[in-house]
Amino acid sequence: RSSWLLLAPLLTPPIPVITAPPCSLCPEGAHRFQWIRNLVPEFGISSSHVKVLSSPAEFYELLKVQIKAAKQRVVMASLYLGTGLLEQELVDCLEETLEKSLQAKGSPDLRVSILLDYTRGSRGRKNSRTMLIPLLQRFPEQVRVSLFHTPNLRGLLRLLIPERFNETIGLQHIKVYLFDDNVILSGANLSDLYFTNRQDRYVLLRDSPEIADFFTELVDAIGDVSLQLQQDDTVQMMEGMVHPYQGDKVAYCEIANRRVMEVINSARTRQELLHAKTFHSSQPGSSLLSQQGSQASGSLKPEPDTWIYPLIQMKPFGIQIDEMVTETLLTEAERDARIFLTTGYFNLTQAYMDLILGTRAEYRILLASPEVNGFFGAKGVAGAIPAAYVYIEHQFYSEVCYLQQQERVQLQEYSRAGWTFHAKGLWLYLAGSDLPCLTLIGSPNFGYRSVHRDLEAQVAIVTENKALQQQLHQEQEQLYLCSGVVSTSTFEQPNRYVKLWVKLVTPLIKNFF
Numbered sequence: 380r381s382s383w384l385l386l387a388p389l390l391t392p393p394i395p396v397i398t399a400p401p402c403s404l405c406p407e408g409a410h411r412f413q414w415i416r417n418l419v420p421e422f423g424i425s426s427s428h429v430k431v432l433s434s435p436a437e438f439y440e441l442l443k444v445q446i447k448a449a450k451q452r453v454v455m456a457s458l459y460l461g462t463g464l465l466e467q468e469l470v471d472c473l474e475e476t477l478e479k480s481l482q483a484k485g486s487p488d489l490r491v492s493i494l495l496d497y498t499r500g501s502r503g504r505k506n507s508r509t510m511l512i513p514l515l516q517r518f519p520e521q522v523r524v525s526l527f528h529t530p531n532l533r534g535l536l537r538l539l540i541p542e543r544f545n546e547t548i549g550l551q552h553i554k555v556y557l558f559d560d561n562v563i564l565s566g567a568n569l570s571d572l573y574f575t576n577r578q579d580r581y582v583l584l585r586d587s588p589e590i591a592d593f594f595t596e597l598v599d600a601i602g603d604v605s606l607q608l609q610q611d612d613t614v615q616m617m618e619g620m621v622h623p624y625q626g627d628k629v630a631y632c633e634i635a636n637r638r639v640m641e642v643i644n645s646a647r648t649r650q651e652l653l654h655a656k657t658f659h660s661s662q663p664g665s666s667l668l669s670q671q672g673s674q675a676s677g678s679l680k681p682e683p684d685t686w687i688y689p690l691i692q693m694k695p696f697g698i699q700i701d702e703m704v705t706e707t708l709l710t711e712a713e714r715d716a717r718i719f720l721t722t723g724y725f726n727l728t729q730a731y732m733d734l735i736l737g738t739r740a741e742y743r744i745l746l747a748s749p750e751v752n753g754f755f756g757a758k759g760v761a762g763a764i765p766a767a768y769v770y771i772e773h774q775f776y777s778e779v780c781y782l783q784q785q786e787r788v789q790l791q792e793y794s795r796a797g798w799t800f801h802a803k804g805l806w807l808y809l810a811g812s813d814l815p816c817l818t819l820i821g822s823p824n825f826g827y828r829s830v831h832r833d834l835e836a837q838v839a840i841v842t843e844n845k846a847l848q849q850q851l852h853q854e855q856e857q858l859y860l861c862s863g864v865v866s867t868s869t870f871e872q873p874n875r876y877v878k879l880w881v882k883l884v885t886p887l888i889k890n891f892f
Contacts, residue, residue, distance in 0.1 A: 412817060412841045414707075415688045418700050420646040421654070422590050423683030426844035431854050432581035438567060439465065439574035441583065445558035446472040449489060450480075452591075456494040456553045456598050460507040461570030469569065470510055477518045490521055494598050496551040497526040497606055497614075502542055508608055516610045525602035526614060527551035527834065530631050530695060533624035543761075547891035549695060551605075552822045552833040557595065560588040564820050564838050566723075566803045578793070579801045580820050580854070582840070589653075590687055593646045594836075597691070600638040601834065604631070636696040643691065643700075685842040692823060692835040701823060701837060702830050706730060708807065708817075712740035715810035719855050721745035723752075723801040725772050726826035726889060736778065741787050745862055746772065747800040748792040749874060755799070763878075764892055767885045770877045773870050780867070790865035793858070804837065806855045814848035815855065817841045827890040 415421070432438055446453060446469070453473065460466055473491060480489035493511065500507035514522045529549030537545070556563040565581040567573040584590055604623070606614035616622050621631040692701035709731065712718055718740050725746035727735070735742050747768070749755060754764035772790065779788050793800040803824050806815040821837020823829040842848055869875065 410686070410816070410841055410843060412686075412688075412839070415690075415704055415839060416647070416650075418704065419643060419688050419690065420593060420650040422587070422593075422650060422687040423654070424584070424587055424590075424685050424687060425681050425683060426685040426842055426847040428585045428587055429685060429840065429842075429847055429850075430583040430585065431850045432583065433854060433857060435567070435572075435574050435577060435579065438563075438565065438579070438581045441563065441581075442469060442556060443472050445556075445561055445563070446476055449476055449558040451488055451490070451559050452557070452595060453489070453491045454555070454557045454591075454595050454598050455492075455569065456551070456555045456594075456601075457569045458496050458550060458552055458554070459499040459502075459568055459570065460493075460495060460510055461568075461572075462503075462505045462507075462510055463571040465571040465574050466510060466569060470514065473514060474517065477514070477521055480521070481518070487521055490523075491518070492523045492525070492595075492598060492602060494525045494527065494551060494553070494602050494605065496546075497528040498532070498542075498546045498548075499550060500526055502546075508612055511608065512610065512612055515608060519610065523602065524608035525598075525605035526608055527601055527605040528623040529832075530623045530628050530635075531832070533628065537624060549832040550828075550834070551601065552829070553598075553601075553836040554822050555594045555598065555836065557591050560591045561585050562587055562591050562594055566801060566820075566822055572799065573801070576797055577799045577801050578795070578858070580804055580858075582820050582838075584687065587687075589646075589650070590689075593642070593689060596642045596646070597639065597689075597836070600642050601635075603638055604635045632696050635693070636698060639691065639693060639696060639698060643689075684844045685840065685847060688839040688841070690819070690821070690837050690839060692830065692833075694831045695834075699830075701835060704839065705819070705823075705825070706734060708805075708819075709734040709738060709740075712738060712807065713810050714739040716740040717743065717808040718805055719743045719745070719808075719815075719859065720805040720825070721858060722803045722824045722826070723747050723799075724824050724826055724892070725768055725775075726824070726828075726892070727775070728825070728827055728830050731825055732775065732778075735788060736782055736784060741789075743789050743791060743859070745791050745793055745802070745859055748794040751793055751795060751798055751800040763881050766877045766881045767889065767892070769870075769875050770882055770885050771889065772865070773875075773877075776865060776870070791859060791862040792865055792869070793862045795861045802858055806851060813852075814845065815851050816843070816848060818851050828892070831890070 477489060480487040495507050511524050515524060532545055532548040554565050554567060562584045563581060565579055567579040573579060603617060606616060608614055621634055623631055690701035690704050691698055749765040749769055752765040752768060754761050776790055779785055804818060804820045807817040808815050818840050819837050823835040823837055829835050
């Protein structure tokens, strides 16, 4: 189990990718980001349905409340489910709600679907699988547990690479938690740290059936190409499905691409039809009688002032929507626009770095100081990962200084005693505006892994509503409040010393963490 096995991933051949033509911002329309709906479905909602959460405890309590109130569906996608007391309490809530559903008259309506990563969820003797097996045994007709296994971990590599290190090849990294028609988007996993002292971001979309349907279908699609957990802790693929690491890799990736793109395209078509119908019924020539009728029945929704765009990134399947949208946002951000970008793991792709350094907007980039990095104090090789991030950060800062961009591009380090930092996303402030009109929130870290290796999803939230803009602004301010500006002296501190072997190895392995 030599640490040299860290280099084993370099042997995996890259999968051919499907690229899409670049798109540019449209100056006209209800808002300047409507071009995104050329790629993904656009969900128009009222800003009153959006609530920004700020703390891990608030996130945990909301999960429990939502599980207990669910009547039709609970869909949870995460990297893994932890094995502590807080996680057990979540499982107990699920059991209680399923029991209630079972005792209700007629057939039980509640369905629970859980999607996790196979390698992370199987780590150790007590793991995500052993936590969920009792639910499968007690409610076999109502509960589904899917474990995604990357198609890139196969053959000799799969046999050689040990536990934990096998997670570097590729993961199911999406974090979506939905309950009936309420959806929580976050970067947080289902683990006690994320419920107590690991800072992340969380947004609740209330009474949003179309968005809930979309993410249910997305999780179902990934679930269909994943291994299904059985009551005896074995796993098997659905009948007729190509196996992710035993079957033909190209065939598997094509099927997965087709399933996920079907979900995106069918939702996009549905939303376009809904948009056209709403547009025509609101025209001056439309029947006043029909409008009065719908008002009387209470079915007329308020005019949307907020738009939700789901952005999916699954490079192993040739799906690069999130990457395209993020690059376009960075490219088109105007002079004097401000972008606040945050990541728990500062390891930007070369394309993102080039755009930040070569465009006109102001950047405030929030990242973890070594002490709040999730790997700080870890055993073995993993304990050197914070130092590798310091080295990557120092290289980027040196480039900023070399280009004399220190005023325009500023790095800030999050530091908070007893906490770790896992928040990711961005807030976009248009030139002359004190409030953001767009945020990205979800699972991607803007790094090589997020773009090339893992399955990722986030949403772009665009809003014209001042109260929601204020909520997003306060969220940004609260996070940045716990930070200090990076300068040359930052890297002269003793705790920033990076050993020579870390400097030598980092360029070889930076694409795997």
